[in-house]
Amino acid sequence: MMEANTSKMMQLDGSVYVHISESPTSPVRHAVRMLTRDLQAVLGHESQVCEEAANADIIIRYALAEDSCAEQEESFVIRFDKENGRDRLIVAARDELGLVYGILYVSETYLGIQPFWFWADQAIGQKEIIAIPCENYDSPARKVRFRGWFVNDEVCLIGWKQPYPPSREVWLPVFEALLRCGGNMVIPGTDLPKNGIHFELASEMGLWITHHHAEPLGAEMFLRAYTGRAASYKDEPELFERLWEKAIEKQKHQRVLWVLSFRGQGDKPFWENDPTFDTPEKRGAMISKVIRRQYDMIAEKVENPVYCAALYGEISELYKGGYIDLPDDVIKVWADNGYGKMVSRRHGNLNLRMPALPGADDQGKHGVYYHVTFHDLQASNHLTMFQGSAAFICDELGQAFESGATEYLLVNSGNIRPHVYQLDLVRELWNQGWINPELHLQQFVSSYYGSGQEEIAELYRTYAEASISYGSHSDDLAGEEFYHHPARRIIGHWLQGKCGEPDTGLIWAAGDVPFAEQIRWFGQRCGQGQEAWSSWLERCEDVMNQAAAEYQQRIVDQLKFHGVLHQSGAEGFMWLCRSYEAYSSGQYPQAFVYASQSMWCYQRGLEAMRDSEHGKWERFYSADWLTNIASTVNNVDTLRRFLRMHGDSPDFFLWYKEYLMPETEKYIYLENTHRNPLSDDELAWRLRDYFRTMEQ
Known part of the structure; x- marks a missing residue:
């Protein structure tokens, strides 16, 4: 007979027993693996999954009527009861991702394991007892329906470990951190070999898969499949559609946000290789035709598909101009310019800065592709933190939400490790919709540092102030x-x-x-x-x-x-x-x-x-x-x-003789004993000191 837990506190110590009431799916097994590992890290004892609920400290199950769990997808609740005098913590949810989020909520809230514990090197202190307040918790609805990362420009993840493409060892902490952030979708890498583990593992852990806008439907790039052929849908529609068909067949039983798009090979406008498309009307008509064909092909094979179209770069400009027609149920994804501003991106020296948000009369569902890291061969940040302020990010995404772009938020997460602070900021935004950036900073710093928090927070505050401003716009800050x-x-x-x-x-x-x-x-x-x-x-x-x-x-x-x-x-x-x-x-x-x-x-x-x-x-x-x-x-x-060849060549001894050789030696030295030229570094060091002395 179960009874309500009227205790104010529940204690976990020693080996903790976890019971899963039904045969767990793969995502739930992964989440339980994380939880038992975290319990061992904190308590110092191996935790176990047990078959009998009566022996469990933590019970994981799908929600019952008495749990009063909200009806929306991914909802979960935390409840407490007693069984034969034994306190029990219950994680109950509507679906498997709800269970995953509930399990990870326990890890963060009661064990203190932060979302970026791995990437930020959180020091996990051990305890003899974990005291848990027996207070029910109901997960709130999240602001954004589809929330995730585009692991783009990820070369450090590629080079970190020896195997290529990256192995499970590399991807596990990436996907774990995303789930801990409440994320539910991912583009796992850019143009990686199709035999890699990245797509399979992301799906195995419960994440929706979506695609790079340069790889619509997740299909193989045309020129890889058909080397030497002209990558022209106008001339080779059957070959393009053969690749799309193959991609649909491979993914039709997975959770997929199907990206509909048509760009040229190498992620550039297709008309760069086909000058016959020389007007916005022709370009928009072709993109509209291709997207409609992709849409229809998916509808024939997939039950209740979810579609999105990336309004990125030139496609955004064509859509804004009224040249692209999209099906009504396609999520329109608007992109920032790579520097966090919701305007069109710079192309070489062309910087139109067209607003990249839906207008008041633009019906349907909308979302955002946002960069906290970028690579553009100009002034972007790839190895360093985003150079703009937290308030700037909050303002830009806040305006996007106000315009109705709340169906989808995909964040370019790059190599994860250098971008933890901004990724954590966006985590709060996609969950809550609005946050106080100053309060978030204090919470973020306190999560990873036990002392000196105000001084450390001040470094984060002033980071953006030190950035080089190279233009007249607020986002013109140099990475x-x-x-x-x-x-x-x-x-x-x-x-x-x-x-x-x-x-x-x-x-x-x-x-x-x-x-x-x-x-x-x-x-x-x-x-x-x-x-x-x-x-x-x-x-x-x-x-x-x-x-x-x-x-x-x-x-x-x-x-x-x-x-x-x-x-x-x-x-x-x-x-x-x-x-x-x-x-x-x-x-x-x-x-x-x-x-x-x-x-x-x-x-x-x-x-x-x-x-x-x-x-x-x-x-x-x-x-x-x-x-x-x-x-x-x-x-x-x-x-x-x-x-050095301008005056020191060919013997590479002349500058030494002119500037560095003692005056008493210049006219009496014997060349056959002074022929070993200084190295570039040694010569530069000594010339630098000489010129400094002469300037004084």
């Missing part, structure tokens, strides 16, 4: 790629002998001005930026030095690491710009020194990455192929070798 892709463009333009003309790839930032003016613009911005980031890093060092030893490495990984990449990048780019100015005025030794100083700064960024690869994070940044700090170092090294 770490700003210091690398433009810098490498400048070096390439310079060494190719094109200094007499502007670099067209830099107009988006510096304007259509002479090359020297473009360099001067970047030099000024980076000079200001390195000062701001140096000040921020000084505060970070103070906080770290005063923190308890157990938190110091976490401060380095989650805060200082980001500041070092910014400061070293900004200073490295500043010295690069000064090197060009010295070169232009014929000061070749000085240009060589400045290029060397630039390289040394960029090397500090590499060293910060290596220092962050400790313990389980060994090799984590080994596949930094997008920002690619190592490539920047190599580019600057090539530049300084080029500069």
